[in-house]
Amino acid sequence: MIGKMAHLGRHAIVIGASMSGLLAGRALADYYDEVTLVDRDALPLAYEPRKGVPQGRHTHGLLARGREVLEQLFPGFTAEMVAEGAVSGDVADAVLWFNHGFYLCNVHSDLSGLAISRPMLECGVRRRLLQFPNVRIRERCDVLELMHDRDRNRVTGIQVAPREGSERVEMISSDLVVDASGRGSRSPSWLGAMGYAKPREEQIKVNIGYKTRLYRRRPEHLHGKMGAIIAACRPDWRFGAVLAQEGERWTVSLAGYFGDEVPADDFGYIEFARSLPKPEIFDIIKDAEPLGPILPYQFSTNQRRYYEELARFPEGFVVCGDALCSFNPVYGQGMTVACTEALTLRECLTKGSEGIGRRFFRAAARLIDIPWQIAVGSDLQHERVVGERTVQVRFVNWYIERLFRSANRDSVLATKFLEVANLMRTPSTLLSPAVALRVWKGQLLT
Numbered sequence: 397m398i399g400k401m402a403h404l405g406r407h408a409i410v411i412g413a414s415m416s417g418l419l420a421g422r423a424l425a426d427y428y429d430e431v432t433l434v435d436r437d438a439l440p441l442a443y444e445p446r447k448g449v450p451q452g453r454h455t456h457g458l459l460a461r462g463r464e465v466l467e468q469l470f471p472g473f474t475a476e477m478v479a480e481g482a483v484s485g486d487v488a489d490a491v492l493w494f495n496h497g498f499y500l501c502n503v504h505s506d507l508s509g510l511a512i513s514r515p516m517l518e519c520g521v522r523r524r525l526l527q528f529p530n531v532r533i534r535e536r537c538d539v540l541e542l543m544h545d546r547d548r549n550r551v552t553g554i555q556v557a558p559r560e561g562s563e564r565v566e567m568i569s570s571d572l573v574v575d576a577s578g579r580g581s582r583s584p585s586w587l588g589a590m591g592y593a594k595p596r597e598e599q600i601k602v603n604i605g606y607k608t609r610l611y612r613r614r615p616e617h618l619h620g621k622m623g624a625i626i627a628a629c630r631p632d633w634r635f636g637a638v639l640a641q642e643g644e645r646w647t648v649s650l651a652g653y654f655g656d657e658v659p660a661d662d663f664g665y666i667e668f669a670r671s672l673p674k675p676e677i678f679d680i681i682k683d684a685e686p687l688g689p690i691l692p693y694q695f696s697t698n699q700r701r702y703y704e705e706l707a708r709f710p711e712g713f714v715v716c717g718d719a720l721c722s723f724n725p726v727y728g729q730g731m732t733v734a735c736t737e738a739l740t741l742r743e744c745l746t747k748g749s750e751g752i753g754r755r756f757f758r759a760a761a762r763l764i765d766i767p768w769q770i771a772v773g774s775d776l777q778h779e780r781v782v783g784e785r786t787v788q789v790r791f792v793n794w795y796i797e798r799l800f801r802s803a804n805r806d807s808v809l810a811t812k813f814l815e816v817a818n819l820m821r822t823p824s825t826l827l828s829p830a831v832a833l834r835v836w837k838g839q840l841l842t
């Protein structure tokens with residue numbers, strides 16, 4: 397456990413007890429006497445999906461950077477999850493990555509991943525957080541409004557409606573409120589009602605239709621590797637991911653852009669897998685035992701809210717996680733960004749709570765810029781995605797395509813690419829002269 401830091405107040409509240417709320421709760425536990433997370437759902441003890449996190453039924457990969465931060469916040473977390481059946485491995489060696497017509501060559505690296513269902517991951521983090529004696533979770537409570545002191549320019553708590561057993565709306569006061577309520581966050585309208593401007597919102601439409609199914613995992617599948625990712629790219633932008641999970645299961649997600657629907661019947665689902673540019677997912681599901689129904693999820697837009705641009709913002713209030721920025725899920729970034737935002741929040745709190753919102757948004761914007769560039773930049777290769785295709789975006793996409801081709805044989809390039817995709821390093825590292833030279837040499841060999 398990280399030692400007690402400066403004492404910043406009596407009570408902090410987090411709206412939402414999903415991944416970003418739990419991680420924010422961990423950051424706050426060092427600074428406040430009491431931390432209360434409030435969620436509208438009943439939170440299951442078993443590793444089961446729940447209503448407030450419908451994406452939890454779909455394949456969730458935790459990038460290497462996310463696993464590293466989780467380990468920092470909750471030492472021993474990976475080993476604990478592996479002891480319960482999650483699968484850990486080298487993401488450069490134990491996962492197949494296909495994009496732009498080529499596989500990255502597999503190579504030993506320091507990039508360690510954790511293959512685990514989303515409900516198990518969330519439940520594991522929640523269990524660890526609740527070991528802090530000053531943290532508690534109030535379930536089945538809907539946060540309706542923020543409490544606000546206009547004279548002090550300050551959020552002072554929340555209004556809550558318990559879901560069952562009481563008609564009474566409760567006021568809970570606090571020194572800090574963190575909104576981690578996901579994409580549907582009501583913070584923009586709460587701010588409007590309190591007399592502040594709403595943040596600018598950017599939306600990049602992708603209209604992705606996911607279909608996910610669980611299958612029994614057998615040792616011979618995928619030559620013992622823990623996953624394969626067939627990235628969406630030209631010509632048809634079909635996406636496929638298969639990842640190991642606890643309970644000797646595979647989670648398989650197939651997806652298409654802009655109405656290219658994955659069929660929801662057995663035959664159509666398998667045929668969609670057959671249509672992917674590589675056969676690994678089809679080879680598994682054509683005769684593996686399905687362990688449940690084919691489940692849909694519709695994801696419409698990459699969405700970012702620029703709170704850092706607001707000239708006025710109340711004291712005692714922060715917004716984080718998907719409420720701040722939510723990314724096209726095919727890049728698997730959301731939970732890792734939530735992890736790094738928790739570190740950023742903790743870092744901001746070391747300097748006190750004065751101006752915490754403004755300071756956090758500025759720092760978070762710098763860290764969000766990178767995954768946003770990766771997700772939106774890649775999506776802009778699709779001709780139907782509307783957004784500005786700057787010279788830089790077009791150059792980077794052109795270059796990455798070539799890098800992938802060269803990284804089919806060059807293990808140094810494969811590792812460098814995965815370090816960036818796993819948010820361990822910045823994309824600029826791929827543009828260094830040494831890397832560019834390897835990319836160029838690789839072109840001569842293919």
Ligand SMILES: Cc1cc2nc3c(=O)[nH]c(=O)nc-3n(C[C@H](O)[C@H](O)[C@H](O)COP(=O)(O)OP(=O)(O)OC[C@H]3O[C@@H](n4cnc5c(N)ncnc54)[C@H](O)[C@@H]3O)c2cc1C
Binds near residue numbers: 448457537539718732
């Ligand atoms: C299909 C799909 C696949 C994905 N795959 C990946 C992946 O592979 N890797 C990855 O890193 N990320 C992935 N993501 C993204 C990831 O799910 C999110 O980034 C992550 O869950 C963090 O979200 P959050 O905690 O901010 O919000 P959410 O997970 O949306 O949680 C919001 C919480 O707030 C609660 N809540 C909302 N409103 C209120 C209210 N008024 N009062 C009380 N409680 C409230 C909800 O009940 C919920 O618990 C995927 C997303 C989708 C849609």
